[in-house]
Amino acid sequence: MVTVARVRPGTIADELGIKPGTELLAVNGREVDDFLDWEFLTADDALLVHARLPGGEEFEFDIERPEGEPLGVELVPPSVRRCANRCEFCFIEGLPKGLRRNLYIRDDDYRLSFAYGNFATLSNLKERDERRIVEYRLSPLYVSVHATPWEARKVLLNNPRVPNIVEQLTRLAGHGIQFHCQMVVVPGLNDGDVLEASLTDLWNLGDAVITVAVVPVGLTQFNHLFKGESMSRENAAALLAAVGRWGDRAVRERRARWVFGSDELYLLSGEPLPDAPFYEDFPQIENGVGAVASLRTRLDEGLPDLPRMPGRRIGVVTGTAMAPMMGELARKIEAQTGARIEVIRAENSLFGPGVTTAGLLVGEDMRRVLSERTDLDLALIPAESINEDGLFLDDDSFESLRSALSIPVFASYDFVDALAGEPDGAVVAGAA
Numbered sequence: 001m002v003t004v005a006r007v008r009p010g011t012i013a014d015e016l017g018i019k020p021g022t023e024l025l026a027v028n029g030r031e032v033d034d035f036l037d038w039e040f041l042t043a044d045d046a047l048l049v050h051a052r053l054p055g056g057e058e059f060e061f062d063i064e065r066p067e068g069e070p071l072g073v074e075l076v077p078p079s080v081r082r083c084a085n086r087c088e089f090c091f092i093e094g095l096p097k098g099l100r101r102n103l104y105i106r107d108d109d110y111r112l113s114f115a116y117g118n119f120a121t122l123s124n125l126k127e128r129d130e131r132r133i134v135e136y137r138l139s140p141l142y143v144s145v146h147a148t149p150w151e152a153r154k155v156l157l158n159n160p161r162v163p164n165i166v167e168q169l170t171r172l173a174g175h176g177i178q179f180h181c182q183m184v185v186v187p188g189l190n191d192g193d194v195l196e197a198s199l200t201d202l203w204n205l206g207d208a209v210i211t212v213a214v215v216p217v218g219l220t221q222f223n224h225l226f227k228g229e230s231m232s233r234e235n236a237a238a239l240l241a242a243v244g245r246w247g248d249r250a251v252r253e254r255r256a257r258w259v260f261g262s263d264e265l266y267l268l269s270g271e272p273l274p275d276a277p278f279y280e281d282f283p284q285i286e287n288g289v290g291a292v293a294s295l296r297t298r299l300d301e302g303l304p305d306l307p308r309m310p311g312r313r314i315g316v317v318t319g320t321a322m323a324p325m326m327g328e329l330a331r332k333i334e335a336q337t338g339a340r341i342e343v344i345r346a347e348n349s350l351f352g353p354g355v356t357t358a359g360l361l362v363g364e365d366m367r368r369v370l371s372e373r374t375d376l377d378l379a380l381i382p383a384e385s386i387n388e389d390g391l392f393l394d395d396d397s398f399e400s401l402r403s404a405l406s407i408p409v410f411a412s413y414d415f416v417d418a419l420a421g422e423p424d425g426a427v428v429a430g431a432a
């Protein structure tokens, strides 16, 4: 059963008298268990919907709708499938206490993998789930593989009952399901031979595996479970060498790069980040693969739109990982606009200095580096650090940050969004 959260006015559902709180029980005689059932069972244009209204009366709605016209209901968000693993490197395990509750939810849900591109390990997949993946053609799925050798994967996921991922992927691939995979690599556990064996297994699945991302393990100061090594410059370089070999082979034999190192791997190794064409259509950009190349491209394309603002002093706050390469971008903006850009490197006070990503900086970090900066005319902060409710991970809000600071602050994804359009560069962008 799924529950209606909202009914859009003027839609079929509205005309039928379906109200928020209505429980949708079955479609064309098939029980509705979750949003996936609802989504797929209502794909037809002739529908018999069995529903229970908020007052308790049950109805059968016989619906004939013009082709493709939406029914107009939004569902209460699903309860997510919880993760059965206990990875030592789990980012959620490494969260400090006292953050908002939903940040502590460890989801491992194939439905969200299909719907939103969340990575899932498939270790909690039941036979029925596999049948649904096949029936509803939930493809591509985003799969946290980490390692294909079974024993290594049990250790990585810290779960002796994890199923054999090669068998799972092979079964699903046999029905035409495809995958974007990721390997979070822990030195000593799944680099070297294990990585080689894993890439070989994934390669042997043919076009079922569309891409693989190799991502270095990231730890916060609260990852007390973790007993392994952290990623050194040498480890990162060795991983990139393996990724490069396999990627070159894939380009030769399959005309697509197939396997990519995450941006963080390049930053850790000190190797130059590839340009945009390397990433083809950026299949794993949400996983930090090619985000820097994409930023460079967007900036280059948007530079001509930036106004002249000679002498304006602009602070750009970023994490320690990105700070070194931000200088190159800042010089381009200076040349175009005449402004003076200062890259402000912020350490992460919530997760510790080991967490270097700009998008994980918190409100407290912004306050710390900006509160005394009356010498600046304005500051940009990474828009990725703010959620859709305008909150940083530490629950500080962007609005309260702006009112606390004496200079204007804008959230920006790529500089252009915040600086274009106004002669004095003062447009609110992103989550602002």
Ligand code: SF4
Residues within 6 Å of the ligand: 083, 084, 085, 086, 087, 089, 090, 091, 092, 093, 106, 107, 108, 121, 157
């Ligand atoms: S699979 Fe591992 S890393 Fe992912 S949520 Fe579960 S315990 Fe955390």
